[in-house]
Amino acid sequence: MPDAAGPEPLLVIDQVTKVFGARRFFSRSSYAQKLSVADASLHIMPGETLGLVGESGSGKSTLGRIALNLLTPSAGSVRFQGTDHRDRTSREKRLLCRQLQMIFQDTRGALDPRWSVGAQLREPLDIHRIGAPEERRARVIEMTQRVGLDLALLKRRPGALSGGQRQRIVIARAMMLKPALVVCDEPVSALDLSIQASIVALLETLQSETGTAFLFISHDLRVVRRLAQRIAVMKQGRIVEMGPTQAIYDSPKQRYTQDLLAAAGLRAPERRSGQLCRAVSAA
Numbered sequence: 617m618p619d620a621a622g623p624e625p626l627l628v629i630d631q632v633t634k635v636f637g638a639r640r641f642f643s644r645s646s647y648a649q650k651l652s653v654a655d656a657s658l659h660i661m662p663g664e665t666l667g668l669v670g671e672s673g674s675g676k677s678t679l680g681r682i683a684l685n686l687l688t689p690s691a692g693s694v695r696f697q698g699t700d701h702r703d704r705t706s707r708e709k710r711l712l713c714r715q716l717q718m719i720f721q722d723t724r725g726a727l728d729p730r731w732s733v734g735a736q737l738r739e740p741l742d743i744h745r746i747g748a749p750e751e752r753r754a755r756v757i758e759m760t761q762r763v764g765l766d767l768a769l770l771k772r773r774p775g776a777l778s779g780g781q782r783q784r785i786v787i788a789r790a791m792m793l794k795p796a797l798v799v800c801d802e803p804v805s806a807l808d809l810s811i812q813a814s815i816v817a818l819l820e821t822l823q824s825e826t827g828t829a830f831l832f833i834s835h836d837l838r839v840v841r842r843l844a845q846r847i848a849v850m851k852q853g854r855i856v857e858m859g860p861t862q863a864i865y866d867s868p869k870q871r872y873t874q875d876l877l878a879a880a881g882l883r884a885p886e887r888r889s890g891q892l893c894r895a896v897s898a899a
């Protein structure tokens with residue numbers, strides 16, 4: 617946790633646990649329970665990028681959804697701008713959608729294939745009744761240009777766009793309401809390598825311009841190193857290591873983190889003690 621005298625964190629996840637398929641007290645049905653997140657705590661400061669890494673199934677997306685109030689934790693609490701998600705009225709929960717946004721890997725699923733791209737960019741402004749029609753149109757044009765897309769695309773449907781163009785639209789839509797926090801869940805994993813770098817650069821630029829904080833979930837430890845000021849490492853639902861990016865990459869304390877870095881080619885593989893003994897005895 618940050619210093620009590622310092623600035624307030626934007627988001628605090630405090631000892632959160634999520635069990636899927638939890639049996640109701642009075643229910644007789646017994647089905648398998650799955651511990652997805654186990655006693656996880658972290659915080660995100662305003663304007664900061666926190667990288668969240670870990671093997672598949674370690675609970676990253678579940679924790680991201682809990683941060684956004686899309687899932688309710690089984691235990692523990694989430695505070696955003698000092699208020700517990702559970703203590704918000706329905707109206708406050710609706711307003712929370714303006715402050716918290718998500719960018720997914722699956723751009724097809726994130727956009728409605730039947731609507732034009734322009735209409736989908738305007739939708740958040742329509743829903744929250746922000747600005748007069750002319751101002752909404754101007755904001756859509758501004759965001760389209762900021763994500764580097766031709767205005768001619770606004771008339772098209774998502775299916776007529778490339779994966780990279782679609783992800784730019786999803787990013788523009790997420791940033792439309794100037795959110796305080798965006799959870800980016802594997803935002804570049806489905807894209808070609810050549811396009812990944814330009815999308816990462818776009819996210820970097822938008823963040824420096826807007827001061828939006830990111831929880832950046834990724835398998836790709838190279839991408840996370842570029843964007844994140846701090847990193848949290850998840851294993852089997854637990855946060856096993858957390859710290860400044862440089863420290864985690866230069867001197868990871870956990871064997872698990874060392875292995876993740878080695879698998880990404882960012883560190884020489886550690887020799888297990890057995891291997892080391894064999895190497896010594898062979899010499």
Ligand SMILES: Nc1ncnc2c1ncn2[C@@H]1O[C@H](COP(=O)(O)OP(=O)(O)OP(=O)(O)O)[C@@H](O)[C@H]1O
Nearest residue numbers: 636637650651652671672673674675676677678679
């Ligand atoms: N709705 C659900 N019902 C039951 N189990 C779930 C549900 N959502 C996730 N899980 C389980 O919780 C665990 C964590 O899943 P989660 O999707 O958060 O992992 P992840 O780290 O995001 O993985 P990946 O890197 O593959 O996206 C997994 O074992 C998953 O099967």
Ligand SMILES: [Mg+2]
Nearest residue numbers: 676677678801
């Ligand atoms: Mg996931």
